[in-house]
Amino acid sequence: MGEYMEIRLKSEDKKFESDVKKFVAENLPKDVARKVIEHRPLEKQDVGRWQSALHKQGWVAPNWPTELGGAQWSAMQQHIFDVVSSAAGAPRLSPFGINMIGPVLIEFGSDFQKERFLPKILSGEEWWCQGYSEPGSGSDLASLRTTGELHGDKYIVNGQKTWTTQAQWADVMFCLVRTGQSGKKQDGISMLLIDMHHPGVEVRPIITIDGGGQEINEVWLQDVEVPVENLVGEEGRGWSIAKFLLSHERTNTAGVGASKRELAHLKHIAAKEFLDGVPLIEDPLFRDRITKLEIDLMALEWTVLRVAAVEAQGAVPGPEASILKLRGTEIQQELTELQMEAVGPNALPYLPMSLEENWIGPTVGPNYATPLASRYFNYRKVSIYGGTNEIQKNIISKRVLGL
Amino acid sequence: MNFSLSEEQKMLKDSVDRFLEKNYSFDLRQSMIEERQTMSGEVWEGLAGLGLLGVSFPEEYGGFGGGGIETMLIMESMGNHLVIEPYVSTVILAGGLVNKGAADWQKQIILPGIIDGSMLISFAHMEPGSRFNLERVQTVAKPDGNNWVLEGQKSIVLHGPVAEKLIVSARTSGEVEDQDGVTLFIVECDEENLGGHEYPLYDGTRALDVQLNGVRVGPESVIGQLGKAMPLISEVVDHAMAAFCAEAVGVMERTQQMTLEYLKTRKQFGVPISRFQVLQHRAVDMFITLEQARSMAVLASGSLASTDLSEKKKAILAAKDFIGRAGRAVGQEAIQLHGGMGMTQELAIGHYFKRLEAIDLMFGNSQHQRREFAKLSNQEGPVEYVQPRKKWKQI
Numbered sequence: 070m071g072e073y074m075e076i077r078l079k080s081e082d083k084k085f086e087s088d089v090k091k092f093v094a095e096n097l098p099k100d101v102a103r104k105v106i107e108h109r110p111l112e113k114q115d116v117g118r119w120q121s122a123l124h125k126q127g128w129v130a131p132n133w134p135t136e137l138g139g140a141q142w143s144a145m146q147q148h149i150f151d152v153v154s155s156a157a158g159a160p161r162l163s164p165f166g167i168n169m170i171g172p173v174l175i176e177f178g179s180d181f182q183k184e185r186f187l188p189k190i191l192s193g194e195e196w197w198c199q200g201y202s203e204p205g206s207g208s209d210l211a212s213l214r215t216t217g218e219l220h221g222d223k224y225i226v227n228g229q230k231t232w233t234t235q236a237q238w239a240d241v242m243f244c245l246v247r248t249g250q251s252g253k254k255q256d257g258i259s260m261l262l263i264d265m266h267h268p269g270v271e272v273r274p275i276i277t278i279d280g281g282g283q284e285i286n287e288v289w290l291q292d293v294e295v296p297v298e299n300l301v302g303e304e305g306r307g308w309s310i311a312k313f314l315l316s317h318e319r320t321n322t323a324g325v326g327a328s329k330r331e332l333a334h335l336k337h338i339a340a341k342e343f344l345d346g347v348p349l350i351e352d353p354l355f356r357d358r359i360t361k362l363e364i365d366l367m368a369l370e371w372t373v374l375r376v377a378a379v380e381a382q383g384a385v386p387g388p389e390a391s392i393l394k395l396r397g398t399e400i401q402q403e404l405t406e407l408q409m410e411a412v413g414p415n416a417l418p419y420l421p422m423s424l425e426e427n428w429i430g431p432t433v434g435p436n437y438a439t440p441l442a443s444r445y446f447n448y449r450k451v452s453i454y455g456g457t458n459e460i461q462k463n464i465i466s467k468r469v470l471g472l
Numbered sequence: 473m474n475f476s477l478s479e480e481q482k483m484l485k486d487s488v489d490r491f492l493e494k495n496y497s498f499d500l501r502q503s504m505i506e507e508r509q510t511m512s513g514e515v516w517e518g519l520a521g522l523g524l525l526g527v528s529f530p531e532e533y534g535g536f537g538g539g540g541i542e543t544m545l546i547m548e549s550m551g552n553h554l555v556i557e558p559y560v561s562t563v564i565l566a567g568g569l570v571n572k573g574a575a576d577w578q579k580q581i582i583l584p585g586i587i588d589g590s591m592l593i594s595f596a597h598m599e600p601g602s603r604f605n606l607e608r609v610q611t612v613a614k615p616d617g618n619n620w621v622l623e624g625q626k627s628i629v630l631h632g633p634v635a636e637k638l639i640v641s642a643r644t645s646g647e648v649e650d651q652d653g654v655t656l657f658i659v660e661c662d663e664e665n666l667g668g669h670e671y672p673l674y675d676g677t678r679a680l681d682v683q684l685n686g687v688r689v690g691p692e693s694v695i696g697q698l699g700k701a702m703p704l705i706s707e708v709v710d711h712a713m714a715a716f717c718a719e720a721v722g723v724m725e726r727t728q729q730m731t732l733e734y735l736k737t738r739k740q741f742g743v744p745i746s747r748f749q750v751l752q753h754r755a756v757d758m759f760i761t762l763e764q765a766r767s768m769a770v771l772a773s774g775s776l777a778s779t780d781l782s783e784k785k786k787a788i789l790a791a792k793d794f795i796g797r798a799g800r801a802v803g804q805e806a807i808q809l810h811g812g813m814g815m816t817q818e819l820a821i822g823h824y825f826k827r828l829e830a831i832d833l834m835f836g837n838s839q840h841q842r843r844e845f846a847k848l849s850n851q852e853g854p855v856e857y858v859q860p861r862k863k864w865k866q867i
Contacts, residue, residue: 074481074541075474076774360842363849364790371767378475392760459753466752470732470759 082145089153096122102158106334108440109424110282113196113238116160120193123162129191130167137175137183138191144377148325148370155326156333163235165197166190170243173260173314177302186241186262200230200244200263200288201311208460210245211254211308215290217246217261219297219304224248224261226269226293232454236272236286239265244290245307258307262299269293279447281421315456322455323397325370331404332363338411338437349411362403369396388468391461398451398458405445412438419443475770477545484542487522488549496553498820501676504556510634510678511557520589525563529571533583540711540776544718544769551722554820554827556677558594558631562586564715565630566593566639568708569656573696578658594635596626596659596682597705604836606705607649611684613642613657620644620657620694622687632680633670636661640684644699651702656695663687675830676823710788713835714772717795720831721769724762724802727824731755731806734813734821754809758802765798782848789845796838799828 078086101115123129131147133139142150155161171190174182189195206213215228226246236242242263249257263270271289302310336359339350349355373393409416415434423432423439432439452458466472477485495518504512519525527542529535536542543564550559567586570579570593585591602608611624622642629638638659646653659666667683696704735746735755745751772791778784803825807814810821832838 074477074770074774076771077778356846357839357842360846360849361793364794364842364845367771367787367790368764368768368794371771372764375475375767375770382476389763392763395760396764462753462756463749465756465759470752470755472732472735472746472752472755 078145082149085146086149086153089150090157092126092128093154093157093159096126097154097157097159098122101160105158105160106330107437108444109426110421111160116162117193119160120162124192129162129193130171133171133175133187137187144374144380148374148377151326152329153326155330158330161327163196163238165199165235165239165243166195168317169199169314170197170262172317173243173301173310176313177306177310179298181298182262182301195240196235196238198233198236198239198242198265198288200233200242202232203229204231208457210311211258213245213247213258215244215246217248217259217295219248222297224295224297224300226261226263226290226295228290230288230290231286232275233272233286233288234284234454236265236288237274237283241265242270242288243301245311248304248307255308256305258311259304260301260307260310261295262301263290263293263295267293267295277447277450279443280419281443281447284447322451323369323373323393324401325366325373325397328366328369328397328400328404331401331408332359332366334437335359335362335404335408335411338408341435341437342411342413355411358407362400362407365396365403366400369393369400372396388464391456391464394455395452395458395461401451402448405441405448409441409445412441416442416445477541481541481545484527484538485545485549488524488546489552491518491522492549492553492555496555498554498823501554501556502823505672505676508672508678510631515555516557516589519557519559520587523587525559525589526587528563529567529583529587533571533579534587535583540714540773543711543715544773547715547718548722548725548769551719551724551827552726554723554726554823556675558592558634560712560715560719561594561631561635562592564712565595565708566637568711569595569639569695569704572708573656573701573704578692578695591637592631592635593637593639593658594629594632594680596629596632596638596640596680598627598629600625600627604840605649606709606835607651607654607702609641609643609654610648611640611642613644613655615644616688618691620689620691622657622659622684622689624684626682626684628673629680629682630677632668632682633678635680638682639695640682641701641705642684646699653699654701654705655698656701656704657689658693658695659684659687659689663689673830675826677830709835710784711776713788713792714769714776716831716834717765717769717772717791720795720799720828721762721766723824723827723831724765724799727802727806727821727828728755728758728762730821730824731758731809734810738811751809754805758805761798761801765795765802768794768798786845786848789841789848792836793838793841793845796832796841799832800838803828 098118101119104111104115120129127138128140130139131142131150133141135141167190171187174186201210203213203215215226215230217224217226230244242265244261244263245258246261247257248259251257269291270293273287273289274283275285275287277284336350339355339359340348342349344352376390376393412434415438418433420433420439421443422428423430495515523536524546526535527538527546531537563586567583570582582591599608599610611622611626613620613622622640624642626640638661640657640659641654642657643653644655665685665687667685669681670678672678732755735751736744738745768791772788775784775787806821807825813819814821816822
């Protein structure tokens with residue numbers, strides 16, 4: 070009987086792994102990696118420098134076809150890249166262009182749209198944000214009320230988007246708007262690409278409970294003119310396009326590479342903290358919690374690989390991908406929780422400014438302790454964004470279990 | 473990396489599924505348990521007839537030369553049908569010890585017998601005080617001329633009541649928990665000075681406690697090198713753990729199916745209870761747990777052939793821990809979602825739950841696996857954390 074099912078790395082994958090290691094060692098800016106590993110705030114240009122290095126290599130978009138400038142990696146290669154680069158402290162590239170609208174334009178976009186937008190996503194020249202949620206439309210996204218009225222060759226867009234991550238950095242927004250009022254609420258929705266520098270677009274920051282830097286925003290749209298060539302696919306087909314996009318987003322939100330890095334960081338902290346004169350990592354109670362989390366992360370990793378293997382055979386990721394979003398975010402949250410718990414009372418001082426590059430004022434406790442509480446509070450977001458974990462359960466219940 | 477099955481593997485899975493579907497009903501299982509039967513001779517013959525008892529053995533002894541994945545497929549199906557036949561006991565454990573440790577002439581005698589279904593052997597290793605510690609062997613074998621005399625007790629010998637032979641681990645040197653000094657002996661069950669006491673486990677499997685009161689065996693009964701059995705035992709137990717993981721996935725799969733069917737058909741408040749979101753989410757939790765358990769079972773079985781021993785060990789410990797926790801979660805949830813019906817002996821669901829709990833106890837429960845895993849895992853050096861301290865003035 071032949072060994073068809075094979076979980077070991079093939080020799081070409083091992084070669085790829087060492088290529089990635091070499092590339093990362095030579096090209097990942099050291100100061101950026103340090104910021105990532107030490108949980109310091111990242112600037113737009115920090116991510117941009119890493120993206121430029123990847124761009125020269127053709128490695129920005131793991132799953133785009135090569136003829137469009139993508140790397141077109143196998144599922145295993147994508148996983149290897151994620152784990153190797155994350156371990157070294159590579160920042161996550163902005164997903165809105167590369168992982169979200171990119172695949173949508175490749176699938177549904179016009180030739181004009183592909184030529185106009187894809188190259189600048191790869192180069193990092195243009196940043197994207199996602200105009201989905203509205204104040205009255207969160208989990209019930211299809212109830213959205215932002216309107217797009219066709220006047221000649223332009224849509225006039227009015228309304229308000231919210232929770233818009235990186236809107237302050239974005240040049241373009243892919244935006245769901247209501248272009249029709251008849252039929253089911255899902256039917257009248259279209260996807261428009263909106264220039265964020267256009268008159269009538271206003272970005273207002275929303276400060277989150279961690280008190281950190283600007284991450285999410287409100288985006289106000291008042292009589293914004295959008296040329297009709299910026300309509301993606303057909304008018305009224307926005308909902309099915311959005312669903313296609315969300316399934317891609319879910320595969321990418323497992324975050325296994327970053328979680329492995331944070332697990333290593335957790336062990337590092339737990340080795341430096343002492344409890345009754347013994348390193349915390351040797352405390353049976355704390356060690357068991359780390360071990361459980363490490364094993365849970367293995368279970369997620371192998372589930373990601375199984376889903377990715379199906380994807381690699383050409384299938385669109387099914388609703389099963391919701392598992393990855395759910396478990397991935399739960400594990401990310403647990404990691405921030407344990408890291409914070411590991412430093413005990415040193416989690417209390419709130420000194421975000423001491424994480425800035427040029428800070429010369431006092432710090433309290435070990436430096437690794439400073440960002441941990443903020444990260445813990447900030448990471449409560451991950452089970453809410455991209456479709457709350459409860460919505461993911463509804464999706465699995467309906468579409469996988471048939472309940 | 474490849475998670476798809478070859479044509480041969482698909483055929484193997486199909487043939488086990490079809491055979492058990494037809495020949496191993498829940499009612500048959502329950503009547504066997506009621507009649508204190510350890511196994512069904514007919515089912516065993518059938519499995520032998522399909523060649524399933526030889527899948528994991530080399531072709532030169534009449535086997536098929538299959539690997540971990542083939543065993544995984546068989547075990548999943550066994551779990552699906554809640555089979556209590558001595559597959560792990562005779563084929564994976566005893567057969568594995570012989571195949572990997574015995575001399576060629578011993579294999580010539582034993583393996584064909586296992587493969588054609590005529591020979592049943594159990595592995596008598598655990599002792600009353602050993603808990604989950606494999607090294608803790610107190611039974612001793614003392615030399616007497618060319619022969620050996622065995623003294624000690626063995627407990628919870630799975631499927632022991634039907635075994636014609638036992639493979640008994642005994643200390644030929646060293647202290648109670650030493651790695652070195654353990655030797656394996658083949659002992660005939662009709663041996664004089666061998667006492668036994670048979671009883672059922674809570675999941676319906678039958679087991680034997682064994683008293684060795686000076687059992688005399690010849691030099692030909694030694695398997696492998698004197699005093700060097702521990703690495704062999706550990707390797708074969710890894711195979712058994714991977715097999716149990718796969719079985720548990722099969723048990724969970726059917727548990728989940730039965731629960732979904734129940735939710736869709738049971739009506740309360742005038743609607744099927746599957747309409748209630750709180751129950752839907754609990755069913756989803758079961759599904760998520762099952763899918764991850766499946767990944768871990770693949771990891772365990774796929775790792776058996778690995779040459780990196782530490783990675784292999786970690787994979788198996790992690791899988792057995794995860795699946796232990798998963799089995800408990802899925803089993804408990806299934807009972808809860810079945811309501812009062814889940815509490816009845818009549819329904820299959822409770823028996824699936826009990827099997828999941830029993831699997832957790834095979835060669836170490838979750839807690840034990842995590843303790844062992846932590847020993848290996850902490851050998852990794854922590855990542856270097858470079859952070860220069862900024863100079864600042866005291867104010």
